[in-house]
Amino acid sequence: MRSNGSASSTKLMRSSRSLDRKKLRRNSSLVMKSEALDVHRSLSKGLAKSESKPRCRRYAVKKIPPFTAAAQCCNVGGDDMVAKKGGRGEDTEEELTRVPLQAIVLADSFATLFRPITLERPKVLLPLVNAPMIEYTLAWLESAGVEEVFVFCCAHSKQVTDYLQNFDWLNHPKFLVTTIESYNASCAGDALRVIYERNVIHGDFILVTGDTVSNMPLNHALKEHKERRKNDRNAVMTMVIKQSKPSPITHQSRLGTEELFMAIDPETKELLYYEDKADASKGTVSLDKTMLFDRSCISLHNDKQDCFIDICSPEVLSLFTDNFDYQHLRRHFVKGLLVDDIMGYKIFTHEIHSSYAARVDNYRSYDTVSKDILQRWTYPLVPDVPFLKNSLTKLERQGTYRASDIGLSRSAKIGPFTVIGSGTTVGNHSEVSNSVIGEGCIIGSNVSIDGCYIWNKVTIEDGCKLKHAIVCDGVTMKSGAVLESGVVLSFKVVIGQNFVVPAYSKVSLQQQPVKQDSDEELEYADNSSGNVEIASLPNTAEMLEEESRTEVADSQIQAASEVDGVGFIWSVGEKGHEEEWRHSVAPIPAYRLIEIIKTATEELEISNADSNILPPSGELEHDSVNDSDEDARDDSAHFEKEVEATFLRAVNENVKEDHVILEVNSLRLSCNLASTDCAGALFYAMMKLALDTPHGSPGELLKNVAGVIGKWKKVLKYYLPSLDEEIEVILKFEEMCLESTKEYSTLFATILHVLYEKDILQEDAILNWAAEKEEADESDKVFLKQAEKFIQWLNEASEEEEEEEEEEEEEE
Secondary structure, eight states, X not given: OBXXXXXXXXXXXXXXXXXXXXXXHHTOOOBOOSXXXXXXXXXXXXXXXXXSOOOOOOOOOSSSOTHHHHHHHHTTTOXXXXXXXXXXXXXXXXXXXXXXXXXXXXOOOOOOTTTTGGGTSOGGGSBSSSSBHHHHHHHHHHHTTOOEEEEEEBTBHHHXXXXXXXXXXXXXXXXXXXXXXXXXXXXXXXXXXXXHHHTOOOSOEEEEETTEEEOOXXXXXXXXXXXXXXXXXXXXXXXXXXXXXXXTTHXXXXXXXXXXXXXXXXXXXXXXXXXXXXXXXXXXXXXXXXXXXXXXXEEEESSEEEEEEEEEOTHHHHHHHHOTTOOSIIIIIIHHHHHOTTTOOXXXXXXXXXXXXXXXXSHXXXXXXXXXXHTTTTTTSSTTSXXXXXXXXXXXXXXXXXXXXXXXXXTOEEOSSOXXXXXXXXXXXXXXXXXXXXXXXXXXXXXXXXXXXXXXXXEEOTTOEEESOEEOTTOEEOTTOEEOTTOEEOTTOEEOTTOEEOTTOEEESSOOOSSOOOTTOOOOEETXXXXXOOTTOHHHHHHHHHHHXXXXXXXXXXXXXXXXXXXXXXXXXXXXXXXXXXXXXSOOOHHHHHHXXXXXXXHHHHHHHOTTOBOSSEEEEESOOOOOHHHHHHHHHHHHHHHXXXXXXXXXXXOOHHHHHHHXXXXXXXXXOOHXXXXXXXXXXXXXXXXXXXXXXXXXXXXXXXXXXXXXXXXXXXXXXXXXXXXXXXXXXXXXXXXXXXXXXXXXXXXXXXXXXXXXXXXXXXHHHHHHHHTSOGGGOHHHHHTHHHHHHHHHHHHHHHHHHHHHHHHO
């Protein structure tokens, strides 16, 4: 690549998730413009799950979250957080001057994505797998060594304060929780300015929102932050990030968020550029070439997830006070600091790998994080480990959790990854799968519930059908009612008999505001309980109370006419039904996935055609050496792992075959690989699943193989368009038998026959493979000899077919 200035050449190197080596070599001739480098961004995105599920020692405590024990076991907080004592009765200078580790929790999201539910209850108190969201945040902070937490409340502040008081968070002797209330804050920037005025933060602090779910230890990130601060006082913040899939659909399908683009110094971990697609009006972003002047390398990423966990110095609060235009934490504050050359403040990143961290900021991420909890990625924050407000359940087979006092009919069926809360009853012949059922619910007979979140004290009468919906406390569904995908029923709604609620509808007892609020406006009134949190605005409170008394009759009549029961169906937003799928608990429609992949493919083609365009993830550095074959092998192995993770998630979450194909296609596009790579990776994932499924004999293992291959045949066959791909599958199977899955080695010929019988492999593919193996060394003919009888049978059958065809031709 040519560059102005002292640098003579620049070249692209693949990072752990960059594109194919050949593609990079094709794009290695890049031209640096006078002021900026135009960088093309594909729609590749996603959230990869942790490499391994964290496992800590199990524990049980009565009153406080169990993380207290985990913190001691993991040495959370770090050696730098605890001053050492020289002897009994003697305090060192460090001990006397040590500042407790503090955290700020923003209990208000300053958004309306959870409306109409949040008109009546604050988001942080909404149940997430039968425990309020804020429970996960506080329990994690306590385990991570935080000693003092300030919970900032705005909308529904009384509900939040009462909850914390009732469940002893405000009375904890070793974990001090204090609420700070403000009724005038309209954004996160206002909240931090209020906290600065209170003068309660005295050192480095953790900044999170009350919808954060994590199990990461903070000691390592804190240590890095403090060491940087000693050397550079301008290092004011450390952002926690994690790896995600560079897939065009994963960000959208998992978290409902836009693609995120970052530029990071790989040596110092300094954040140099931060942009998400929602803020970018074009398909390209521009990087200032001066970034390379003092650095040997810059890493460009669209394969990172922002965990919204920040370690901040006290200067961060003063910066918000000095800059009243800072409202949004990322859009204004982070991006503002990155472009400010005068003050010189710096932001760094800390990447986690084996820990979990995510934020619940819309309905889709609510669905995803709930599934992650059920699949135990958040351990020990799981349903069968007690932490305050979650009702204890017992883990059973297939990821099912049941309370001890449920009433379950013998004919009822409870599917995988399902929670049944305390006091709930399920009637005859009802089926519940991939769902969370709260406490005290009554589910009648012949009810079908799939992929739903049913909160507390819900009544669902006989014959109802619910799919991918959220049903809040106190809802009643009359017999035969149907909820289509994406429906949200707010508190105490009543759906009439045999009424069908259309897909993506939102139903509430609260009438939809005439004025459409922006995402930064607040949910002021607590209409469900009669409480009003805006003490400074008494007229508003009186008006709401008066309306509630005088117009209730008319409202009930109008509401009843809309759903044959009680409730108003809210109209969709300005973008219409076309955008409702984006932030829904329902799976993304197949046609939408096709559109996303088509867009990604077109952008990738533009990237290949333009030498000035940089691939979405990679490294930009001076005079790089040629890419090595070893790196290419690493990329193939990484692709295989991603495909396996995608396939296992599809199995666990009962994802449709077409959606699996679309997601694997997106991975293939982002890595610039061929169908043969997909076929081999998918075959490995299927065979690994069959092997991991419990079996006591070779016969049972063969049964597992036949079951998995039979169920997912359509997906595998999609990537076998010709004999070449089929031969690749056989070669992959040989490799597996010799290396990763040796248990299959004695069953090679039998499974080859199974693949033939299932129409996965054609006769010609097997015979061509055998012919190629005849020319190989003897050491490479192990499985050819094992399959000798089967191949002989195929040859004889082939000869008989040829003879029959010849006889038919002669007769004609």
